[in-house]
Amino acid sequence: MNILHLNSNLNRSKIHSNIVESLNNLEGVDGRIFFPTEIKHHYIEYNESYIDKVKCINRYERFFYFHRNNHLLKVSSELYKKNNFTHILAHSLFSNGKLAMDLSKKLGIPYSVIVTNTDVNKYFKKMIHLRKTGESILENASSVIFTSSSYKERVLEKYISVDKKSGIDEKSSCIPFGIEDFWIDNRQKAQKDTKNEIKQLLYVGKINKNKNLIFLADSIEKLNNEKNKEQFVLTIVGDCENSKDEKIKQNLIKRKYVKIINFADKEKLLNYYRAADVFIMISKTESFGLVYAEAMTQGLPIVYTKNEGFDKQFKDYLVGIPVNPKSYFEIKEAINHIENNYKELSYNAFEHSEIFLWENIAIRFKDCLLTKKDKVSNKEII
Template sequence: MMLHLTNDYAGSQVYKNLICELDKYGVQQTIYSPIRNVESIDKNKVKLSTEGSKIIYSHILNTHTDRAFYKRKVKKILTDVEAKIDFQSIECVHAHTWYSDGGVAYELYKKYNIPYIIAIRNTDLNLFWKLPHLKKYGLDILKNASRIILISKIYENRILLDQKINPIITSKYNVIPNGIDDYWVRNRECNKQKVSDTPQLLFIGKFSRVKNVTTLIHAVEYLEQNGIICELNLVGGGGKQEVKVLDYIKNKRNITYHGKIMDKDRLKEFYRNADIFTMPSKSETFGLVYLEALSQGIPVVFTKNEGIDGLYSNKIGEAVDCNSAQNIAEGIKKIILNYDEYSFDYNTITLNHDWKEIALEYLDIYTTLKNEK
């Protein structure tokens, strides 16, 4: 039995897609997800066909204090997971983050000697690892992990430059990027050949500080001031900046807000009508929307040293400084003026992120750990 520990199962399709593909390969899984809000119960719930597999949502986390007191949060989850799961049957633990899930996996390892793997994500590197009082504990989690998964090439580069982390993980890490929903694999589209007379920009995401939509809007204004008129289509919303953003753009003729769109057929049309996908996030583990855009044949504007930066050597778009509206504008302008140079292999890129193949990589790791136990 494989135990998945994932604080964010309800909040992301990534975990659901991986678990569903593993289920098709007959992997017996228990997915344990501690949650903060009762509304998250049953989100991303799927029916697993492998006998004995199940998803456990546990409403035990506090929205405020558990974020502030990390060690207390780990202890709370540990107590709860021990009460709900029979560890006699658990052969391996997959912690889907280094700190929030990995801390629990590490404590279970000390108590039950169950091998575990961890994934390193955005908040691990950009938040937890920067806290001095959690560095030693973070290193202990890494030292005792059997395998470490890095989600992107740029995170591999950043981590290997860290002299404290490098010697611990060098011999036991894999770079396994996230996959994309099978819909985008089946509906991939060839590269767009030329930019529209009025370049069409697309943003899909939450209106939050991290997703950085306000700086993107200022970049579009900078382009207009310098004689390049673009139309920016915003899809998504929510987040703490929604009111501010909607109020700011209400009189902007070249910026249109389309609301939240969940229907993939409609999203596909937005991608295909766009010339450039633009999301200069302040931090990003991976960013599935970039891959969705690439699957539809359009180049992307993304942030240097985050997400998909460095994943592909061919020209998929431009990496920009997320804190500079001018630099973002320059990245957009460069793509507009040299559009035919961004001729990437959309077919290969899309197939590289097929969850069926990614699940096989994880299955190989699980099998190795079970055999070594």
């Protein structure tokens, strides 16, 4: 299997490189990434031999969806006209999926698409004029990968025509992203198991409006006041991505029960996970949230956002609890439940963290990308 990966946002997350690397490490799989960038924009240099970074996008083209896709179709079809790819994988539905669909027709090979947080919470939700395009991309794909069943259910229920739901549903899979081997190699069971020890709450990630940290801090303050003592302390490991979010950080700094660590490498972050009792991130929207999985490797029960990327990866109350990010009551109940069931939740989190090993996830990706014809051929060979 020779895969052409399409990703115009490669610089925004290492997840995309991990997908390609983990697939390329499988026997019989090879692949390259088409990474189109703005002509005058500075991007970090990539040394990986499988990345084709092509400076070809005019800065204004991002405002003209179809024109941009037509341009990228010409560039990519010319670049890869002599390559023997057997499959195309678009790393997002809208930003890369339209190109995958058009390039598939031109090269005569099938394509698959990954549906992301941005696809669900930005394009489908807000860009009504592109909904039919999104539906068409899903309809013509050989397979569709959702990072969670929550996103799959939302897309099928809200944005897909009744007569096309079953067809898209049948070829859809729910596959989470993986975490670096470092976290799997350093898995450790939590040492605490009584509610009297549950004090340290941990958040790891960016400080911005979407992460909902002001509401989280308000909820912790209210919870402490109800207990008439400063029982819970929230440690935030992360910093503002943009200057506009500095007000949020300053608001958090003033609170006596909030500690902020601006940056931590993997080794230091490992110690913060191990020092914590509960991991909590109640973002308004969340594509997946690798930090949930990282926390699980250290036996931390987790509190996560209901109906977003991580929700329904596991049954409710197995490794943690999903909550409405706007509900203090649900946050309070989640923490109380964890206090009373800590040992069980901690053990489950530790035990189930192995599913996020990239090697295992790559196998699931490969199986999803294989067409029915490929699967029949494989059986005959075996």
